[in-house]
Amino acid sequence: MTTEKSPQNLGNEPNKNEDLMLSMIREILLKEDREDIADIKAHFDDNEKLAERINPIIEIHVESMKRKFPREYQKQVERIVERKIKASQDELLDVVYPVMGKMVRKYVNHQFLSLKEGLDDRLGQLFSFKGWYNRIKAMVMGVDESEILLRDLDHTSIEEVFIIQRDSGLLMGHFSRNETIDRDVIAGMLTAIKSFVEDAFSKERQELELIDYGTYKIFIQSFHLYYISVILDGSISSAEKDALSAKLLDFAEKEMPNTLANDVSPSDYETLSMQLSKYF
Amino acid sequence: MISKKVILTGNFGVGKTSLFNRFVYDRFSDKYLTTIGVKVNKKVIGVDDEELSVLLWDIAGEVSQDKVPISYFLGAAGIIYVFDMSRPLTFKEIKKDLDYLTELLPDSVIKIVGNKKDLLTQEEMNHVLAELPMECNITTSAKTGENVEELFSQLGRLLLERA
Ligand SMILES: Nc1nc2c(ncn2[C@@H]2O[C@H](COP(=O)(O)OP(=O)(O)O)[C@@H](O)[C@H]2O)c(=O)[nH]1
Ligand SMILES: [Mg+2]
Numbered sequence: 289m290t291t292e293k294s295p296q297n298l299g300n301e302p303n304k305n306e307d308l309m310l311s312m313i314r315e316i317l318l319k320e321d322r323e324d325i326a327d328i329k330a331h332f333d334d335n336e337k338l339a340e341r342i343n344p345i346i347e348i349h350v351e352s353m354k355r356k357f358p359r360e361y362q363k364q365v366e367r368i369v370e371r372k373i374k375a376s377q378d379e380l381l382d383v384v385y386p387v388m389g390k391m392v393r394k395y396v397n398h399q400f401l402s403l404k405e406g407l408d409d410r411l412g413q414l415f416s417f418k419g420w421y422n423r424i425k426a427m428v429m430g431v432d433e434s435e436i437l438l439r440d441l442d443h444t445s446i447e448e449v450f451i452i453q454r455d456s457g458l459l460m461g462h463f464s465r466n467e468t469i470d471r472d473v474i475a476g477m478l479t480a481i482k483s484f485v486e487d488a489f490s491k492e493r494q495e496l497e498l499i500d501y502g503t504y505k506i507f508i509q510s511f512h513l514y515y516i517s518v519i520l521d522g523s524i525s526s527a528e529k530d531a532l533s534a535k536l537l538d539f540a541e542k543e544m545p546n547t548l549a550n551d552v553s554p555s556d557y558e559t560l561s562m563q564l565s566k567y568f
Numbered sequence: 569m570i571s572k573k574v575i576l577t578g579n580f581g582v583g584k585t586s587l588f589n590r591f592v593y594d595r596f597s598d599k600y601l602t603t604i605g606v607k608v609n610k611k612v613i614g615v616d617d618e619e620l621s622v623l624l625w626d627i628a629g630e631v632s633q634d635k636v637p638i639s640y641f642l643g644a645a646g647i648i649y650v651f652d653m654s655r656p657l658t659f660k661e662i663k664k665d666l667d668y669l670t671e672l673l674p675d676s677v678i679k680i681v682g683n684k685k686d687l688l689t690q691e692e693m694n695h696v697l698a699e700l701p702m703e704c705n706i707t708t709s710a711k712t713g714e715n716v717e718e719l720f721s722q723l724g725r726l727l728l729e730r731a
Contacts, residue, residue: 456623456642457573458572458573458643472610477607479608480640481604483637483639484605551572552570
């Protein structure tokens with residue numbers, strides 16, 4: 289450590305001058321302090337040196353914060369998070385549902401795809417003409433194969449789409465090829481039947497997914513606060529079901545509001561029905 | 569038009585389905601009521617110059633409300649609780665039933681209905697209502713149709729006030 293004003297030759301020339309004596313005493317008394325101050329000043333003037341000294345201290349503090357934080361603040365943080373989640377549970381769930389659905393679907397799709405690829409290898413040409421036709425069409429047109437599947441389905445059999453509040457059974461939006469009478473009542477009855485079936489037959493939380501009704505099929509995609517029901521005339525393959533499900537999840541993610549009132553206002557109804565008609 | 573769900577509930581045989589059928593044109597077979605225990609129908613109620621679409625759920629009577637699947641009650645903005653003034657057994661548990669329903673649906677409006685008024689004299693009716701542990705909001709007869717329209721328009725008004 290260097291000092292700027294290091295006193296030189298202090299003991300070598302004894303002086304009787306009082307001033308000198310005083311300054312010597314001062315020097316002796318204050319020497320260490322002055323050195324310290326100079327030392328400190330030097331440190332402060334030099335960022336690197338300052339950092340060298342301070343960083344370890346900060347690190348120690350950060351470390352101890354890290355260690356202490358969970359213990360000291362865990363309860364508070366937990367309480368805040370818990371409160372936030374509780375307050376917006378419904379919104380949260382309806383935000384999460386479509387995303388979760390998508391994730392699950394992606395995974396299942398992937399599994400199916402690898403299975404299909406494996407089969408493709410072995411079966412070669414044996415796949416149905418329609419399948420190949422679709423795949424080639426997809427390649428040429430650059431669209432998703434499932435989108436084509438759905439488009440075929442579209443032309444033949446989607447009769448109606450209902451968006452229905454889960455508890456009240458109130459109709460939130462509707463799309464139909466033909467004018468339907470009593471769609472409110474149908475939505476209500478559908479909800480009642482769905483509740484009944486889920487209540488009577490499922491021990492765990494399981495949702496009704498498909499109702500067979502004569503030549504009609506009622507496909508149900510459940511969300512937390514509402515469900516979307518698609519009435520199909522004819523049969524639906526699992527690939528078509530998958531494509532339909534993907535479309536509904538996509539619709540829910542993009543178009544559905546995150547909160548629901550205990551009634552349905554005409555303007556919300558109009559908006560959702562409009563959006564539905566764009567998708568189907 | 570705003571839509572609301574309203575449930576019709578109360579003991580077996582008090583006249584819920586009769587009130588329902590008086591009020592709405594019936595489109596679905598009663599088979600639903602016996603098989604799944606509920607039937608839904610719709611009626612548009614005019615209140616002053618406003619209109620309200622009521623989706624009425626006729627819930628098959630059970631002796632006890634907690635035997636009915638909860639999902640039938642959920643999401644209801646209005647409750648019509650019916651008892652039969654001529655049969656004390658149907659209002660013996662009225663307080664317990666209403667406590668249960670108001671706990672389940674704290675934000676809903678409730679109409680307590682004494683039905684089959686055609687079977688009682690005014691004196692008998694006064695006696696029954698005095699014994700009731702709570703106020704009866706309206707007395708009706710599904711048989712003669714007395715006060716049936718009135719019941720639903722009162723309810724419609726309450727629901728619109730809440731909207
Ligand atoms: N006298 C009379 N009979 C009634 C009245 N309402 C219903 N009933 C009769 O009471 C019985 C049970 O009625 P219902 O509507 O099936 O009762 P629910 O089980 O509550 O649906 C039927 O025989 C009805 O005809 C009423 O206001 N007056
Ligand atoms: Mg009945």
